[in-house]
Amino acid sequence: MSDPTPQIDKSKILGAGFRGRCPECLEGPLFDGYLKFAHECQSCGFDYHSNDVADGPAVFVILLASILVVPLALAFQIKMDASIYLTMIIFIPAIIGVCLALLRPFRGLMFALQIMNNASEGELVTDPENYDEN
Numbered sequence: 298m299s300d301p302t303p304q305i306d307k308s309k310i311l312g313a314g315f316r317g318r319c320p321e322c323l324e325g326p327l328f329d330g331y332l333k334f335a336h337e338c339q340s341c342g343f344d345y346h347s348n349d350v351a352d353g354p355a356v357f358v359i360l361l362a363s364i365l366v367v368p369l370a371l372a373f374q375i376k377m378d379a380s381i382y383l384t385m386i387i388f389i390p391a392i393i394g395v396c397l398a399l400l401r402p403f404r405g406l407m408f409a410l411q412i413m414n415n416a417s418e419g420e421l422v423t424d425p426e427n428y429d430e431n
Contacts, residue, residue, distance in 0.1 A: 307413060314409025315402045319343055321412065327405050334408070348411045354403040362395040 310320045319325040325340035334345045370388040373379060410416070 310409050310413050311406060314405040314407075314412075317401060317405045320409040327408065328401065332401060332404060345408075348408060348416070350404055350407040350411060354400060354407045357407075358396050358399045358403050361399060362392050366392045366395055 309323060313323040314320050314327070317327045319327055319338040319340060321343040322338060322341035325338035325343075326335060327338075327345070329335035336346065337344050366388060369391075370384055373387070374381070374384045
């Protein structure tokens with residue numbers, strides 16, 4: 298038995314989220330500003346308020362930015378024998394720039410992952426007999 302609804306390629310959904318596009322129709326803008334989600338998709342009317350990515354993207358961006366920038370700062374400090382202040386003047390703006398550049402794409406990507414995986418807020422099961430796995 299085949300599914301009557303057409304399946305969209307998951308890579309296209311993730312790509313749309315990374316580019317800041319609606320994960321439902323892959324066309325409408327996801328953001329209303331730099332990091333603020335729009336209320337709904339202008340193309341298909343999909344409600345964006347049903348999902349919230351919270352601080353998840355920021356955690357991944359900070360980790361990735363640290364992996365990219367901190368070794369460069371350490372190598373600069375050791376190789377150039379530069380003042381700590383010079384190193385901070387150069388690399389603090391660098392790490393801030395990397396974070397700002399990656400935060401919006403990662404926020405869209407995590408939103409698309411939520412939509413794609415039908416993720417929702419967890420809830421505590423207090424009565425195991427009435428537990429429904431779906």
